[in-house]
Amino acid sequence: MNVIEIDKLTKYYGKARGIIDVSFSVNEGEIYGFIGPNGAGKSTTIRTLLALIYPTRGSARIFDKDIIKDGHNIRKDIGYLPSEVFYYDNMKVIDILKYSASFYENIDKNRINKLAEIMDLDLYRKIDDLSYGNKKKVGIVQGLLHQPRLIILDEPTSGLDPLMQQKFFDLILEENKNGATVLFSSHILSEVQKLCSRVAIIKEGRIISIEDIKALQKNNYKKFKIDMGEAVNDDYFNINGVANLVKNASVYSFLFKGDINQMIDKIHGKKINNLIVEDPSLEEVFMHFYEKEA
Amino acid sequence: MNILKRELNSNLKSLMIWSGSMIFLIYAGMLKYSGFAKAGTSVNELFNQFPPAVRSMFGLGELDITSILGFYAVFYLYFMVLAGVHAIMLGTVIISKEERDKTADFLFVKPVRRSKIVSSKLLATLLNIIVFNLVTLLASIIFVNMYNTGQPITDKILELMLSLFIIQLIFAAIGAGIGAVINDVKRAASISTAILLSTFIISVAIDLYKKIDFLIYLTPFKYFPAADIIKTSTYSPSFLLLSFILIISFIAITYLFMEKRDINI
Numbered sequence: 001m002n003v004i005e006i007d008k009l010t011k012y013y014g015k016a017r018g019i020i021d022v023s024f025s026v027n028e029g030e031i032y033g034f035i036g037p038n039g040a041g042k043s044t045t046i047r048t049l050l051a052l053i054y055p056t057r058g059s060a061r062i063f064d065k066d067i068i069k070d071g072h073n074i075r076k077d078i079g080y081l082p083s084e085v086f087y088y089d090n091m092k093v094i095d096i097l098k099y100s101a102s103f104y105e106n107i108d109k110n111r112i113n114k115l116a117e118i119m120d121l122d123l124y125r126k127i128d129d130l131s132y133g134n135k136k137k138v139g140i141v142q143g144l145l146h147q148p149r150l151i152i153l154d155e156p157t158s159g160l161d162p163l164m165q166q167k168f169f170d171l172i173l174e175e176n177k178n179g180a181t182v183l184f185s186s187h188i189l190s191e192v193q194k195l196c197s198r199v200a201i202i203k204e205g206r207i208i209s210i211e212d213i214k215a216l217q218k219n220n221y222k223k224f225k226i227d228m229g230e231a232v233n234d235d236y237f238n239i240n241g242v243a244n245l246v247k248n249a250s251v252y253s254f255l256f257k258g259d260i261n262q263m264i265d266k267i268h269g270k271k272i273n274n275l276i277v278e279d280p281s282l283e284e285v286f287m288h289f290y291e292k293e294a
Numbered sequence: 295m296n297i298l299k300r301e302l303n304s305n306l307k308s309l310m311i312w313s314g315s316m317i318f319l320i321y322a323g324m325l326k327y328s329g330f331a332k333a334g335t336s337v338n339e340l341f342n343q344f345p346p347a348v349r350s351m352f353g354l355g356e357l358d359i360t361s362i363l364g365f366y367a368v369f370y371l372y373f374m375v376l377a378g379v380h381a382i383m384l385g386t387v388i389i390s391k392e393e394r395d396k397t398a399d400f401l402f403v404k405p406v407r408r409s410k411i412v413s414s415k416l417l418a419t420l421l422n423i424i425v426f427n428l429v430t431l432l433a434s435i436i437f438v439n440m441y442n443t444g445q446p447i448t449d450k451i452l453e454l455m456l457s458l459f460i461i462q463l464i465f466a467a468i469g470a471g472i473g474a475v476i477n478d479v480k481r482a483a484s485i486s487t488a489i490l491l492s493t494f495i496i497s498v499a500i501d502l503y504k505k506i507d508f509l510i511y512l513t514p515f516k517y518f519p520a521a522d523i524i525k526t527s528t529y530s531p532s533f534l535l536l537s538f539i540l541i542i543s544f545i546a547i548t549y550l551f552m553e554k555r556d557i558n559i
Contacts, residue, residue: 013556047557050402050403051402052398052399052402052403052556052557053556053557053558054554054556071407072405072406072407073405074405075403075404075405076405078403080399080403082399084396084399084559086395086396086397086399086400086559087397087400088300088304088395088397088400089395090304099296099300100400100404102296103296103404103405103406104405142400
């Protein structure tokens with residue numbers, strides 16, 4: 001079953017582009033990445049899914065219900081962590097969490113303490129006095145409190161130190177294991193790489209590609225770095241499937257997509273000083289994408 | 295219930311400050327009255343020497359401010375302006391503050407309909423202006439009785455407070471409507487202030503130039519003149535109807551725009 005189904009969702013702010021014809025679907029139990037540079041339309045898509053803003057065209061369904069008509073019902077089972085977390089001042093952390101809990105049925109009150117302990121969050125401090133990172137933690141606890149079936153994360157890790165990020169990822173993975181579906185928006189590819197099974201790539205408001213992360217990374221692209229011991233043509237490695245070819249003195253580096261034996265044949269019989277073949281980081285794969293699409 | 299409680303809580307401090315100020319104002323006013331009452335007719339002569347513009351700005355008009363009813367009626371003008379400011383700002387801010395404080399991403403992703411959020415906020419506004427009105431009523435009754443040497447005027451105070459309440463409702467509804475239509479809280483607040491000021495200026499202008507009294511419909515301050523209420527103990531049915539239409543329309547606007555508009559932070 002698809003937990004999220006987005007069909008040609010389009011949003012204009014007046015004349016300014018928000019998103020155009022965004023379509024993708026997220027399976028139940030999946031951790032789905034949503035990747036793109038700042039301003040590409042990630043938050044617009046998410047805010048539309050939450051019915052904070054209304055689409056200009058197109059539609060979307062969550063739990064097989066219309067996001068606009070059934071928004072209030074859908075949101076019972078959504079946990080949302082916005083990129084910037086703001087809360088009513090003058091309230092203690094525990095007050096805001098209890099206030100948040102009051103909107104949901106059957107809340108397990110012990111969960112507040114449990115989540116706060118994992119995230120190392122002091123429940124009795126005032127929201128005003130919290131640092132950015134600590135506010136973010138409040139957001140995380142608040143978003144996961146009601147054991148949502150769908151967790152929507154918009155740039156969740158900014159402001160968290162690496163240790164907390166790891167704890168946060170573990171928490172998300174655990175929720176996922178317990179059945180929660182996750183939509184994870186980010187512009188940091190390595191964190192998406194760590195968690196997600198599939199990823200939608202958005203650029204300038206349009207989805208330019210939807211990829212299986214493992215396929216993208218393992219099966220397709222290899223990153224070559226060859227230090228040639230003899231002179232070859234600048235174009236020598238520029239065969240079908242090669243991208244981002246850069247020559248730096250005698251060192252050729254490029255991404256290669258295709259039958260690896262082809263490349264071995266090219267190297268065979270040539271004198272080389274050094275050869276490195278590795279899986280490219282998603283960053284590099286995407287850079288290639290962006291350059292190609294640009 | 296939870297949203298209502300939150301709104302009542304967050305407005306409690308401001309309500310207490312407003313209530314305290316009203317109590318002090320009424321106390322100080324009645325203290326001043328006791329001075330006027332002693333000075334007797336010379337005060338009326340003094341005020342009669344003021345140019346008409348100044349007189350009507352202070353709401354003096356034809357009233358005899360050495361009588362307690364006359365004095366209270368003049369005083370009532372200030373209640374209206376203050377209650378108007380309180381109501382219109384409360385209505386404006388309560389609707390649009392979630393976007394200003396960026397708490398909209400908290401509240402509007404909760405599993406509630408927007409109309410329920412609006413209802414809770416409007417109900418909180420209603421309770422706030424009721425408290426404002428009751429505090430003004432009680433303080434008036436207490437301090438008026440303290441300095442009144444003649445006939446008791448409690449029934450007149452009650453009648454005036456009822457019209458004050460209608461004016462509060464009108465301004466609160468206008469404020470909420472503006473808060474819903476204009477999604478920038480600063481701009482909404484300045485528009486609300488501008489509306490309140492212009493309605494007040496129009497009401498003063500009408501006193502000065504009788505020729506423009508057709509503008510009376512534009513200013514709730516003129517719907518139920520204190521002097522008429524004191525004299526006749528009645529409210530004009532046509533202005534009651536107009537008040538009702540205004541309140542309902544602006545509340546409808548509030549729901550309509552909040553339901554349809556984008557929540558941006």
